[in-house]
Amino acid sequence: MSIHRIAVSRHSVLPPIVPDSDKKFLDSIQRYIISEIEKVGCTEQGPAEEYYTIYRNVFDKIIEHVTAYKNILTSIKQEYDAFIEAIKKGQRNAFYLHGKLKVLASEPTTLVYYRKRTIQLEDKIKTIERNSARIQNLILKIRNIRKVPSTEALTPRKKINPAKPIPASAVSSISHIFEHDPSKSKEAEDLLEYIERFNELFSYGQYETAAVYAANCPRGILRNEETMMKFKALGAVKGRILPLLRYFEALISSSAAVRHPLCAAMTLEAIKCALSEKQLNLVMHWVTQQRLTFCEAAGDVIYDYGDVEPFNKSKCLALAQIAYNQCGMHKKAALCLCKQGQICGAMDYIQQFKNLSFDDYLFLLKNCPSIELIHCLTREWNGKPALLSIGATIFSLIDTDHKEHGLQLLKEIDMGEKNALEQVILNDTVCTLEGWKKIADTCAENKHEKLSQDIISILTSQEGVVQLSPLDDDDDAKIMEHVFL
Structure with missing residues (x-):
C-alpha cells in the first residue's frame, strides 16, 4: 500500500454509534493497552517497538471480534505490518548511516557530503514519525468499527442515522480551502480532524460537549442546517435537556465571539425548539441579545405562542413586535402594539412608514377592531389627514365578524x-x-x-x-x- 493511499484512507468517514457489546469490548481493549504499557514501562515518546507490539496484538483482537470485517481487516493489518516493517528498516538504515557518518567525519573530503546526508536522513526520520502517528490514528479509528445494517433494512423505516458522519457541506468547504490555496493543506487537515472529533463526541453520546464543539468550530463549518438536522434526528434523550436545544444555545451564545449570527432559517428552528420545551425566557434572552436574524415566520411562531400560554401573552406580543419590526413586517408589528393596548404607540409607529397600504390598515381593523383604533384611523393624527375614510372602514367591517364595531361608529x-x-x-x-x-x-x-x-x-x-x-x-x-x- 502506497503512502498516498494511506493518506486518502485517513479521510474515511466514521461508522454509526457503537452498541453496548462493542463498548464493553472496546473498554476491555483499552484496559489491556494501559496495563501492557505499564508492564513494559513505555513513555509517551517511546520506545516505539513496544508500542508497536502492543497495538499489533490489539489489532489482532479487534479482527477476531469484528467477524464481519475479518477479511478486510486482515488485509489492512498486513499492509500496516509491511509499512511498519519498512519504517523499521528505514530507522535501521538511518542508525547505520549515522554510525558510518561518525567514522567518515574525520575525512575532510567527505565531511560536507555527510553533513548534507545527515540533514536529509533527519528529515526522512521526521517524515517516518509523522506517518507512524497517522497509522496509530487509523488503528484508533478501527476501534469504532461495528457491523453496519444493510441499506435495504433501513430503507422501509426511513430513519436518520444520528451517527452518520456530517456534513457534506463541511467536507466541501475543506476541499474548497485546499483547492484554492494548496499552501493551506495543514488548515484543511486540521478542519477535517475537528469534524472527526465532533463525530466521535456525538457517537459516544456526549451531545452537550459536541454542541459546544460544533458551535465554536473554525470557519463555521459545523454551524449549519445539516449539523442541526443531526441533533434534531436524536429527538428527546431521557434524563437530559433536548440535544437540539443545547446546540442552539451553544450557537447563539458563541455567535458574538465567532461573528456569525444565526441565519433566518435556523433562527426560526431555534425559536420553535425553545418554545416546544416551554422556554419562553430563553427566547426572550436570545431576542434581547440581538444575535438572531428574524423572518416573518419567526414572528408568527412567537405571536401564536401567546395563545398557548395566555398568561405570557404580553411577553409574546412584545417579542413578536421586535421580530416583525426587524424583518420589515410593519403591519404585524403595529398589530402587536394594538393588541397590547398601545393604540397611540401603534399610530406613531404607522406614521413612520409611508409604504403601508389601505389593505394594511384594514388588516389592523379586522384583527384588532377596537373603537379607539377606528377613531384614530379615521381622524386626523398629529396634524396629518386620516388614514382611512369612515365609509370605507365601516364597509370593510360589515363584511367581517366585527360589523357591530362599524355600526357602533355610525351610531356615535x-x-x-x-x-x-x-x-x-x-x-x-x-x-x-x-x-x-x-x-x-x-x-x-x-x-x-x-x-x-x-x-x-x-x-x-x-x-x-x-x-x-x-x-x-x-x-x-x-x-x-x-x-x-
Missing part, C-alpha cells in the same frame, strides 16, 4: 353634532354611493332602521341622484341604483 356619528352623518357621507371620497347603500341595508338588517333611513335620506336628497326601479320583472329583486345625471 349620528348621535353627535347636527348634520354630522351627512357631512361624513358627503365628504367621503372613497366609499361609493353603492357602498353606503349596502351600509344602510346592513343597518336595517340589524334592527337599526332609523340609522338606515337617515343614510338613505341623505343619499336620495343629493342633487343629481335619482332612485330607479328595477329594470326587470323579478319580484324578488329589490335593487336601488344611483345614477349621476
Whole structure:
C-alpha cells in the first residue's frame, strides 16, 4: 500500500454509534493497552517497538471480534505490518548511516557530503514519525468499527442515522480551502480532524460537549442546517435537556465571539425548539441579545405562542413586535402594539412608514377592531389627514365578524353634532354611493332602521341622484341604483 493511499484512507468517514457489546469490548481493549504499557514501562515518546507490539496484538483482537470485517481487516493489518516493517528498516538504515557518518567525519573530503546526508536522513526520520502517528490514528479509528445494517433494512423505516458522519457541506468547504490555496493543506487537515472529533463526541453520546464543539468550530463549518438536522434526528434523550436545544444555545451564545449570527432559517428552528420545551425566557434572552436574524415566520411562531400560554401573552406580543419590526413586517408589528393596548404607540409607529397600504390598515381593523383604533384611523393624527375614510372602514367591517364595531361608529356619528352623518357621507371620497347603500341595508338588517333611513335620506336628497326601479320583472329583486345625471 502506497503512502498516498494511506493518506486518502485517513479521510474515511466514521461508522454509526457503537452498541453496548462493542463498548464493553472496546473498554476491555483499552484496559489491556494501559496495563501492557505499564508492564513494559513505555513513555509517551517511546520506545516505539513496544508500542508497536502492543497495538499489533490489539489489532489482532479487534479482527477476531469484528467477524464481519475479518477479511478486510486482515488485509489492512498486513499492509500496516509491511509499512511498519519498512519504517523499521528505514530507522535501521538511518542508525547505520549515522554510525558510518561518525567514522567518515574525520575525512575532510567527505565531511560536507555527510553533513548534507545527515540533514536529509533527519528529515526522512521526521517524515517516518509523522506517518507512524497517522497509522496509530487509523488503528484508533478501527476501534469504532461495528457491523453496519444493510441499506435495504433501513430503507422501509426511513430513519436518520444520528451517527452518520456530517456534513457534506463541511467536507466541501475543506476541499474548497485546499483547492484554492494548496499552501493551506495543514488548515484543511486540521478542519477535517475537528469534524472527526465532533463525530466521535456525538457517537459516544456526549451531545452537550459536541454542541459546544460544533458551535465554536473554525470557519463555521459545523454551524449549519445539516449539523442541526443531526441533533434534531436524536429527538428527546431521557434524563437530559433536548440535544437540539443545547446546540442552539451553544450557537447563539458563541455567535458574538465567532461573528456569525444565526441565519433566518435556523433562527426560526431555534425559536420553535425553545418554545416546544416551554422556554419562553430563553427566547426572550436570545431576542434581547440581538444575535438572531428574524423572518416573518419567526414572528408568527412567537405571536401564536401567546395563545398557548395566555398568561405570557404580553411577553409574546412584545417579542413578536421586535421580530416583525426587524424583518420589515410593519403591519404585524403595529398589530402587536394594538393588541397590547398601545393604540397611540401603534399610530406613531404607522406614521413612520409611508409604504403601508389601505389593505394594511384594514388588516389592523379586522384583527384588532377596537373603537379607539377606528377613531384614530379615521381622524386626523398629529396634524396629518386620516388614514382611512369612515365609509370605507365601516364597509370593510360589515363584511367581517366585527360589523357591530362599524355600526357602533355610525351610531356615535349620528348621535353627535347636527348634520354630522351627512357631512361624513358627503365628504367621503372613497366609499361609493353603492357602498353606503349596502351600509344602510346592513343597518336595517340589524334592527337599526332609523340609522338606515337617515343614510338613505341623505343619499336620495343629493342633487343629481335619482332612485330607479328595477329594470326587470323579478319580484324578488329589490335593487336601488344611483345614477349621476
